[in-house]
Amino acid sequence: MATRSFDVDQFGTGAVLPVVTAPNPMLSTSCQPVSPTAAKTIQLAADLVATMAVSPGCVGLAANQLGADARVFSLDVTGHPKARTVHGALVLVNPEVVSASRKERAREGCMSVPDFTGDVRRASRLIIAGYLPGTGEPVEIETNAFEARAFLHELDHIDGLLFLDRVAGAHAIHPRQTYQ
């Protein structure tokens, strides 16, 4: 199990970019693998972290949500009440699921789908592998519960899938609540 912290500050200052919303075709297109050490990837990592940080309630952001065709996403579930294992803020490049089990159902919303939420079954135990931007270091992360769900939600994004593609039945789509 990976226990080291991932220092997202190494990426420097990222730009806060507008988040692409459905039905933009970028969100329905599988993203291409990229070099984790490329300057463009490092800048993208910084942009993802910066944009995620200023988006209230957002715990993850995929590259194609910022209009980039790259298998990269950022994630940070720190402080979320449903999180058990927490790896802090991180960016993963070219991620792949190693193993996933124990599916659980929960309601998800997404910055790219502002009008709806949906009930989605996802694995609550997960091992995911990928590369860190900048160093290109390969990592394998074992996690569970809410962080596992967040990883899988973002992984779906770079595979061109929205939570709408995985809802658990015809009555599992709901109008999104308005937050006060």
Add this chain to the structure above:
Amino acid sequence: MSLKSGAPTSPPQERSGNSQPTLGCFCGVVSMWNMPLLAVTVVGHDRPGIVAEVTEAVSEVGGNLEDSSMTLLRGHFAMTLIADVPAGPEPLRVRLVDLAREDLSVSILALPQEPTGESGLLARLSVHGADRPGIVSTATATVARYGGNIVDLATRLGSEMYVLIAEVIFPANTDLVKINDELATVMNPLGVQASLQPDDEDLF
């Protein structure tokens, strides 16, 4: 077949001369030209193609299908759809006449726009136990006493079990523990279990 176009404030018109709901008819058409939406309800004998035919009719009269819900209730087809039909209800009524000649009850009702996306505390109500009268009314009355608004509900009767699942939005800061205690008090005498759990949304 009796088709009536009601006054702007009229309730849905029942089939003339028959107080019992009858399949294979238009139960009512209420025309309110200042209301942009039509609710089309179709209930009756199920067969393949009903959804396609109704939605094709909406499209052919220039309507835009908005929200819809369809399921089988004890084997009966049951669908309600909301459509924006600028031409009003009459062209759609004419287009659905053939469908209404089958074992299907079709009604069209004009509706005003309503806001969507309520705010508050989202919770899921689960009730299950041996079937008996009063389960749904007792559980939902308890929810209503605390200001809970049911936004989705399904009940199913199995061979012995009765199950209710509902999505409820309560005012913010509602004490779900207190409501759970009251649900136990009123539902346990009916021999059923009831629980109310937070069902909040997570933004990714």
